[in-house]
Ligand code: IPM
């Protein structure tokens with residue numbers, strides 16, 4: 627296995643703990659020396675000390691690395707004068723400057739994990755939300771209008787390029803999957819509000835145009851309000867969902883809640899030349915430093931990283947390591963070897979990490 631540079635930003639709160647946990651599992655699975663973790667500064671804590679949330683050398687390190695692994699960022703009360711959070715800006719700056727246009731959130735119910743939805747056992751829920759990650763309502767971050775302390779506005783931006791590439795990403799993803807659990811049909815569901823707003827009707831029209839190149843994959847549509855009902859009533863009918871940035875942000879967390887919560891939900895933010903992987907949870911400052919956080923979301927984000935890198939570098943050893951880690955996590959959860967607190971157990975971050983490392987075969 628070649629050696630790969632992994633730009634690593636531990637960040638704030640539980641970020642350092644879950645990052646180190648993932649690094650230990652990744653190193654165990656890939657072998658010493660395969661992954662060179664370059665530890666880089668950034669986040670709200672760094673901002674309070676230096677005035678910089680994303681130092682230039684951290685950005686350069688991320689730009690030049692093979693992949694980016696991030697713990698979490700954000701601390702309560704550390705905000706800009708306009709009221710927006712500093713910590714999140716680390717993430718958003720990397721997202722926009724490296725053009726990470728597909729925010730990929732697998733929603734998969736693993737054996738041994740209880741869903742709040744009745745009648746679903748491990749395996750009954752298995753879909754992926756692909757959120758457009760560089761425009762939509764987020765195009766207005768840092769650019770919104772606030773006038774005379776009486777009116778504020780942010781614009782929703784939908785471009786042809788931005789929609790085409792995220793739709794293509796979604797259809798390509800569906801082409802490599804086995805379809806929805808309910809019927810095995812490869813399907814992309816477009817989540818929008820095309821019935822009300824022209825920008826979403828435009829988003830849907832571009833998705834339809836892209837779909838024309840994928841005759842073997844079905845397309846259907848769900849309004850952003852209606853999809854929240856379907857995600858609870860018939861989650862097994864979904865395969866891949868594509869959505870504008872803000873809608874994607876909202877339904878991603880709803881989806882995560884149906885399969886065990888944010889502590890088990892990985893994410894990969896992927897562009898044409900770069901990708902950032904992190905657990906979907908936040909920095910959870912209330913439990914920081916207590917060895918109480920679950921490392922599973924960050925470990926599974928490391929699985930996503932190895933798979934992305936393995937495809938990109940045509941390195942089967944990386945993909946094999948990813949499969950072994952995913953199987954080890956599944957075994958630990960299915961057999962209840964070390965259940966983290968957010969899943970009803972009492973295992974510490976270290977105990978879960980060590981159990982996953984021992985379960986690697
Ligand atoms: C997410 C988070 C981010 C977002 C924050 C951390 C900037 O909620 O990745 O879903 O709002 O997109």
Ligand code: MN
Nearest residue numbers: 875876878879
């Ligand atoms: Mn979010």
